[in-house]
Amino acid sequence: MEAGRITIFTGPFGSGKTEVAVNYALYLRRQGQRVGLVDLDIVNPYFRSRTLTRRLKEDGIDLVSTSPGLEMADLPALSPRIFSFLQSPDHQVVFDVGGDPVGARVLGRFQPYFQANPYQLWLVVNPYRPGYEDPACIAGLAREVEAASRLKITGLIDNSNLGNLTDRQVRARGALLVEAAAGRLKLPVVFRTYTDEAQLTVEQAGREQVFPLKLFMLPPWEEEENWS
């Protein structure tokens, strides 16, 4: 599903970009790639991938966000180490971008690198988020993200979910809405996420590109505990 060595996850606020980006970075790592994950979320200081820095390090993934000590600040500060990833030809670079066009604007900073390197810019969509149940709204947001980032979106990621209430019906209905948005934009649905195989229909499990998600951005009361 990937062509270039730069993959950028963008999308509406709260659509699940961080979960998808972290899982995708881990997926690339499992393929034996050198992976750099860039947390470019300067919109909202909560549930960002930088909270996983230590855990991702154990998995061999370098995470870059802001200057050390400022991880929990709401400052729009970027680390110069982002450039070292972009300049290293043997690195797969995954960008986890902040929500909405306002979050995508910061991508413009790296424009020369995106022109020189093949990239994929994927829009993560959850049509169960208010305002995005309408494919026309998803398409409209896509255009705004493109205008703000000065990049072209190359595909959609179907991250339809209702949290713990996600079942096969929820996924099936979401898939239709994301498909309709992709049709309007004349773009492919790159993959559909799932957290449990029971959420997939027979067709999805068999034919379509599906991508398993392990959730990391959990509230404290759902976090895994060491009970030993």
Add this chain to the structure above:
Amino acid sequence: MERVMMKGNEALAEGAIRAGCRYFFGYPITPQNEIPEYMARRMPEVGGVFLQAESEVSAINMVYGAGGAGARVLTSSSSPGISLKQEGISYLAGAQVPCVIVNVARGGPGLGGLNPSQADYFQATKGGGHGDYRLLVYAPGNAQEMVDLIGLAFDKAEAYRNPVMILTDAIMGQMMEPVVLPPLRTVAPDQPWATTGKRGRSKPNIINSLGLVGEDLERINRELQAKYARMAASEVRYEADGVEEADLVVVAYGTTSRVARSAIARLRQEKKKVGLLRPITLWPFPQQILAELATAGKRFLVVEMSAGQLVEDVILGVNDREKVAFFGKLNGTVPTVREVYDRIRSLLSEGGEG
């Protein structure tokens, strides 16, 4: 009913609009920025007013104006911003102006940090501003309650002519959960006491908190206290889960109640008798049920993200310090499920139930 995924902050904002709120005045501060952001987009769609004031002090006084005219009005902020609003909140209480104030609390004191905190409990429940006054204070336990309780908050604010506060925190505001939204209500601002012109009455309505003559202030305060007594008698809300058969009752609200619930679920698998008492109103506080459980011989563990604030009300209700244990975290980290589990286990074994 259609379900949608909403952040706690968004659920509060949309819940307010569904409840007929058409005026929002605020000033940005993390971690509640989704509320003004949402209102800026949404209010024009429903013919409402979103206004970013030049300060929190200004915003709360705009609330005084709109509320005095009988409108359903909301302001939101986070801890340092709520401190700035305290003078205005005291005036709103004194002048008996209905309104809803949201505090998505972060760590303090001072500028503090952006992590979740429950250290604004005293400020919310004991009067953060001057004078003898009370706010009705709701503490939602999930995104659905954000929607439901803010709707109730507007109704109660009007019913009692009193400011109502929603006290929540950074994690509750930022986490995302499925919610069902109620239908959109439109409430005409039509209050007999509102300052909207005399309309044929001989005397003008006056919204004021001034009582220069001693006997006047005495009378005003007696009326306020009588109103607070009525609120205390009818507005207590709580959730009691397995408290009757429990050896130990955990008392927690908001974020810590969620952590406690996960720990309790695990303990119950191990056949331990542990209950959860979750105050939904922080004022009025569920003293009665605590007194009854104490009489029935229960012991208590209070879990909160502060140095110990809620625990004082629990001790008052239980009326026996020896029966109340405390586990607090200080404005930076949320207690983990494991930590709460371990604390409960050790309390049970001390009591011979482990």
